[in-house]
Amino acid sequence: MGIAETNWAGNLTYSATRLLRPRSLEELQEGVRRSSKLKVLGSRHSFNSIADTSGELLSLEAMPPEVSINPQERTVTVNAWMRYGELALPLEAAGYALFNLASLPHISLIGACATATHGSGDTNPSLASAVRALEMVLADGSVVWLRRGQDWAFEGAVVGLGALGVVTRLTLDLVPSFALRQRVYLDLPFSQLEQHFEAITSSAYSLSLFTDWRGRRFAQVWRKSLADSAPAEPIWFGAKAATEPLHMLPGCPPQNTTPQLDVPGPWLERLPHFRLGHTPSNGEELQSEYLVPRQHALEAMGALFELGDQIAPVLQTSEVRTIAADHLWMSPYYQQPCVGLHFTWVKDWPAVREVLPRIEAQLRPFSPRPHWGKLFTLPPEALGPLYPRLPEFQRLMKTYDPEGKFQNAFLEQTLRGMH
Numbered sequence: 001m002g003i004a005e006t007n008w009a010g011n012l013t014y015s016a017t018r019l020l021r022p023r024s025l026e027e028l029q030e031g032v033r034r035s036s037k038l039k040v041l042g043s044r045h046s047f048n049s050i051a052d053t054s055g056e057l058l059s060l061e062a063m064p065p066e067v068s069i070n071p072q073e074r075t076v077t078v079n080a081w082m083r084y085g086e087l088a089l090p091l092e093a094a095g096y097a098l099f100n101l102a103s104l105p106h107i108s109l110i111g112a113c114a115t116a117t118h119g120s121g122d123t124n125p126s127l128a129s130a131v132r133a134l135e136m137v138l139a140d141g142s143v144v145w146l147r148r149g150q151d152w153a154f155e156g157a158v159v160g161l162g163a164l165g166v167v168t169r170l171t172l173d174l175v176p177s178f179a180l181r182q183r184v185y186l187d188l189p190f191s192q193l194e195q196h197f198e199a200i201t202s203s204a205y206s207l208s209l210f211t212d213w214r215g216r217r218f219a220q221v222w223r224k225s226l227a228d229s230a231p232a233e234p235i236w237f238g239a240k241a242a243t244e245p246l247h248m249l250p251g252c253p254p255q256n257t258t259p260q261l262d263v264p265g266p267w268l269e270r271l272p273h274f275r276l277g278h279t280p281s282n283g284e285e286l287q288s289e290y291l292v293p294r295q296h297a298l299e300a301m302g303a304l305f306e307l308g309d310q311i312a313p314v315l316q317t318s319e320v321r322t323i324a325a326d327h328l329w330m331s332p333y334y335q336q337p338c339v340g341l342h343f344t345w346v347k348d349w350p351a352v353r354e355v356l357p358r359i360e361a362q363l364r365p366f367s368p369r370p371h372w373g374k375l376f377t378l379p380p381e382a383l384g385p386l387y388p389r390l391p392e393f394q395r396l397m398k399t400y401d402p403e404g405k406f407q408n409a410f411l412e413q414t415l416r417g418m419h
């Protein structure tokens with residue numbers, strides 16, 4: 001019998017038989033040792049079954065909190081399950097920042113890193129790139145620390161897809177706190193992006209383009225610029241600066257979004273689109289995202305504009321972002337800068353499931369890698385060639401988890417089929 005717990009979107013009821021909530025590392029180790037099938041839950045924001053199991057689920061929420069800043073190393077060591085928004089407050093108070101955040105501050109650090117979650121910016125890699133070291137409880141209950149530049153397994157373990165063990169602590173790189181200004185622009189023609197792609201995407205610290213793939217235009221562009229950069233122009237590549245705060249979803253309250261209109265503010269209140277105390281996005285939605293190599297970005301977007309009439313009826317909005325390359329084996333951006341083509345769908349899986357294969361076929365020439373935490377129907381054999389370090393990752397799974405305790409249906413179908 002299941003535990004009747006669901007993911008954030010409510011589109012998945014976990015099929016686990018029990019939810020474990022250890023209160024100490026020893027209790028956690030004991031729980032892992034005793035369990036024969038186990039998955040760890042983050043903040044449950046993934047839309048697919050990557051965190052599901054027919055065995056037991058384990059949540060780290062009852063573990064004692066820790067935030068230890070090391071000013072000499074400029075790092076912070078924290079509980080892996082902490083939410084970005086909760087970590088950002090003590091960091092800001094101490095004069096530090098993380099280099100980037102995702103669109104929402106509600107997700108857990110490790111859930112985000114395990115699935116290669118990203119924000120935006122030509123020079124900003126995935127959030128997982130900030131991980132300098134991690135502590136992990138392996139299937140036999142033993143504890144390992146893996147450190148960047150010291151342990152060969154480190155680059156395999158950070159985007160670990162929940163497949164290697166229970167990550168309990170993370171050490172993250174910090175940067176000095178910084179301020180940003182956010183300005184929304186309306187109606188950017190795709191032709192402008194085609195002509196000025198580099199200039200547009202590099203024009204801000206972080207930039208998001210929103211469209212419904214109709215009319216070859218982007219309804220909104222969210223530009224997050226360093227506070228000391230030149231003030232926003234009223235007209236920019238043919239797009240007009242908004243004169244009031246906006247939500248990117250028509251009809252949703254702008255109060256849920258972070259401050260706009262070029263008012264300077266700290267990184268933690270500008271990098272996410274949504275405020276911590278408010279509902280992120282719509283709350284009633286499904287999501288998909290395909291990461292395509294940056295050099296194919298314009299062709300891939302052109303291909304999606306051709307499908308606009310099929311996509312728009314089930315779409316709330318689409319967001320386009322740029323992500324710099326990293327060195328993490330299972331990251332979609334492994335040694336490859338990418339552009340993320342994201343879809344916030346209406347909450348109607350049968351309708352979304354119809355349209356996904358059409359999008360995937362359209363993007364096929366551009367080597368699309370699906371976001372690990374979102375919905376896709378691409379067959380695993382299409383993904384294998386896109387992950388050159390997959391054989392090493394599979395060896396790592398066998399080494400750390402020889403009995404397959406952390407395997408689940410998602411990993412078995414996806415990774416096994418990727419050969």
Ligand SMILES: Cc1cc2nc3c(=O)[nH]c(=O)nc-3n(C[C@H](O)[C@H](O)[C@H](O)COP(=O)(O)OP(=O)(O)OC[C@H]3O[C@@H](n4cnc5c(N)ncnc54)[C@H](O)[C@@H]3O)c2cc1C
Binds near residue numbers: 162
């Ligand atoms: C409204 C919304 C907005 C989003 N915005 C973005 C965005 O801007 N950019 C982006 O890239 N993605 C975005 N996402 C996707 C989201 O970042 C990912 O799905 C992410 O994995 C969610 O983290 P989580 O903590 O909820 O993880 P979960 O969904 O709970 O778990 C994800 C994976 O992490 C593993 N895991 C969790 N804890 C541990 C642990 N302690 N040790 C080992 N493995 C663990 C799980 O087993 C699972 O495999 C968004 C999702 C939502 C709902």
